[in-house]
Each structure stands twice: as structure tokens, then as C-alpha cells.
Amino acid sequence: MQRHVYDCNDGCPVESTLQIISGKWKSVIIYHLLDKKVCHFGQLQHELKDCSRRMLALQLNDLEKDGIIKKNVYQFNPLKTDYQLTEFGKTLEPVINSMASWGKIYNQKRS
Template sequence: MQMKRHIYDCQSGCPVESTLQIIAGKWKSVIIYHLMAGTERFNDLQKQMPDCSRRMLALQLHELQVDGVIQKRVYPVVPVKTEYSLTDFGQTLRPVITAMETWGDRYNKRALSNMVTSQLEEG
């Protein structure tokens, strides 16, 4: 499968921009995060991301597949069974997504603490 994206050259080949080109978008990192736990079916991914439309989920999955991050397996049964999983290349994003999870947890705890502090000061 050939990748359709080009290599970005910001300030002599900025690797951060190249990474963001692959995982950018509201749902791509979330999809990768869920697939780090193992293979998932389309409907299971959709249940885990209820704010993501079916169309957007399909588009984001397709782009990740084109970029070689995930693989799609279609079983010839009725109704069609489709499963998604990380490729070996996609597995290399594990530390990136894990770092995002860690930072997000810290941010959420800080935001919650600030909200509680503000409420106490007001009350």
C-alpha cells in the first residue's frame, strides 16, 4: 500500500510536523489509542467514540490504513465482519500515544483541581 502523504520539510525536515501529519485530526490518535488494546471491529470503535460520526470514523480509519498505521481485515460473511488492528509500523506510535495519555491525565487533574479551587473561592 503506497502512502499518499508527502514528507514535510519544515525547518530542514521537522519530524514533529511529519508525525502530526499522520496522527492529526480529532479522532486518529483516539483510534490508535483504542487499537493499542487490540483488534477492534468498526461498531466497537464507534461505541467507544460516540461523538464521532460513522462517516468520519470510516474516513479516519481509511487514512490511517493508507498511511500504513492500521490494517483492515474483512471476513467474507453476512453481514460483513471488519476488524482493525495496528500494523508493526503503527505499534511504533505506542510511546507517542502513551505520552499523550499521560499528559492528558495530568491536564485533566489540573483542570479539575483548578475548577474545584475556583468554586471554593466563589462559595
């Protein structure tokens, strides 16, 4: 049986993907945006109970810079902000869904 050797030199596709979704909360944020389509900052904060407000803001900022999410700011008093996936961000759906499926199997195995 021939063993497959993964080449993770410059331009490694797995490394590229992990650079975008790594961090404790980025994949979870994407997961919630895939489910809800649009989320206000407060909704995300409620969903990610263990994530500090500052960390959530940093993770959202990174995802926005990488073109994964779009930030919408509404000039109400108080200011309202929501987030949604860009078309490019939506291409991560199979990756996030695979992670969710594997996580369910893992959680059941641990129980």
C-alpha cells in the same frame, strides 16, 4: 542559558508525526487499538461516541493508507470488518502513551 531552537523546515520530525496522527480521532483510534489489539468497526464507533460513522470511516481509511492500521474484511453475512495496528503503527505507542499521560495530568488539573 542557551535556548534550544527547533528547526521545523522541510523534513521536520514533529510535523511528520502530526501529519499522521492529526485529526480529532486518529490518535484516539490508535489509543484504543493499542489497548484492545483488534477492534471491530462497531466497537470503535461505540468508544468514539461523538465521532460520526462517516468521520470514523474516513479516519480509518487515512490511517490504513499511511500504513498505521490494517483492515481485515470477513466475508460473512453481514460483512464483518476489524482493524489492528501494523508493526509500523505499533511504533507510535510511546507517542500515544505520552499523550495519554499528559492528558490525565491536564484533566486532573482542570477538576
